Amino acid sequence: MEQGALIVSNEHTTAKALHQWIRDLALRSGTPQYHNSGTNDESCTVGVAPRRTYMALEVCKTGVERAACVEADEELEEEIFTSCLNGSCFQDVCDARWLERREALDLLAADILSKR
Numbered sequence: 001m002e003q004g005a006l007i008v009s010n011e012h013t014t015a016k017a018l019h020q021w022i023r024d025l026a027l028r029s030g031t032p033q034y035h036n037s038g039t040n041d042e043s044c045t046v047g048v049a050p051r052r053t054y055m056a057l058e059v060c061k062t063g064v065e066r067a068a069c070v071e072a073d074e075e076l077e078e079e080i081f082t083s084c085l086n087g088s089c090f091q092d093v094c095d096a097r098w099l100e101r102r103e104a105l106d107l108l109a110a111d112i113l114s115k116r
Contacts, residue, residue, distance in 0.1 A: 005071040008112060015041035015060035018067040022058070034081075035090035044094035046076060046084070053081040057097055059105040063113030070109045072101050 012018035019041050026033070026045070035046040041060045046053070053076045060069040076093070084090045 003073045005073065006068065006108075006112065008066060008068045010066045013062070013065055013067055015062045015067050015069070018069055019043065019058070019060040022060075022069055034085065035094070037091055037094060044091075044098065046081070046090050046094075053078065055093065055097060057094070057101050057105060059102070059109050061106075061109040061113055066113070068109050068112045070105050070112070072105060 007018065007022065009018050009021075012021050023036075023043065031047050031049055033045055033047040035044070037044050038058075041062075043056075043058050045056045045058070047056075048054075054073055055076045056071055056073040058069055058071040060067060074097075080093060084093060
């Protein structure tokens with residue numbers, strides 16, 4: 001099952017600031033994270049939430065006096081999760097999912113910021 005999230009902030013007005021704030025909240029939540037990679041304005045996170053493992057791709061963009069982050073969060077199959085725990089392939093899985101999702105996430109973030 002895939003889930004998504006959108007956050008628009010007038011308080012954190014750059015992609016970098018909003019992304020860091022979101023990442024800090026996630027770390028403080030106590031949810032175990034097994035992989036986290038990315039840049040100042042995008043990330044791929046693998047973690048375990050109650051009753052599921054997940055992979056979340058997040059893209060943040062800077063607009064006029066505000067920033068937006070969009071996230072695609074989907075369940076990560078147990079076989080892939082277990083295999084990557086033993087073989088450190090999380091980055092490969094992230095790269096493959098970025099190829100599938102990046103354009104849509106980029107377009108959605110830009111579209112949200114173009115509206116007032």
